[in-house]
Amino acid sequence: MDYSDIASVAGKGGLFKIVKPTRTGVILESLDDKKQKLVASATQRISVLSDISIYTTDQEGSRPLEDVFRQINKEFNNDLGVTPTSAPDELKAFIKHIIPDYDPQRVYVSDIKKVINWYNALKENAPKLLEEKVEKKPEKEAKKKKSE
Structure with a gap:
C-alpha cells in the first residue's frame, strides 16, 4: 500500500483504501477494522493523500x-x-x-x-x-x- 492508494472523502470521516475504479466513480474500503465499503461517485470530492x-x-x-x-x-x-x-x-x-x-x-x-x-x-x-x-x-x- 502507498499514499496513492489511500483517500479522504469530503463529508465522510476517516481514510479509505482505494479498491478499484468503476465506470462512474471508485470503490473505497474504510481503513479501520470495520472494512466498510463505499462507492464514491464522480460528484463527490475525493482527495488522494499523495496529492x-x-x-x-x-x-x-x-x-x-x-x-x-x-x-x-x-x-x-x-x-x-x-x-x-x-x-x-x-x-x-x-x-x-x-x-x-x-x-x-x-x-x-x-x-x-x-x-x-x-x-x-x-x-x-x-x-x-x-x-x-x-x-x-x-x-x-x-x-x-x-x-x-
Whole structure:
C-alpha cells in the first residue's frame, strides 16, 4: 500500500483504501477494522493523500503530506502530545514544530486536526507508510559497484 492508494472523502470521516475504479466513480474500503465499503461517485470530492500538501512560506510553497507524516513519526512516534480536540494554540504550536515555515494564513486549525486524525489512522492501520523512505539504488549502479 502507498499514499496513492489511500483517500479522504469530503463529508465522510476517516481514510479509505482505494479498491478499484468503476465506470462512474471508485470503490473505497474504510481503513479501520470495520472494512466498510463505499462507492464514491464522480460528484463527490475525493482527495488522494499523495496529492495533498501543507502550505509553507518557503520557496517551494508546500510540503507533501507524506513527508509531514514521516516527520511526525520521527519526532513523536506514539505520543503526539496533542489531539484533534486540543486548543487551537496547541495545534498551531504542534504544526509549527513539525513544519517551522508553515503558512499560518493558509493552514487552518481544521487542517491541523485532519492531519492529526489521519496520522493516527495510518499509525493504527498502515504503520509501514510512516517509516522513513529508504532510497533504492538503481540496479546498474549496484552491479557496477560490485564489479569494482
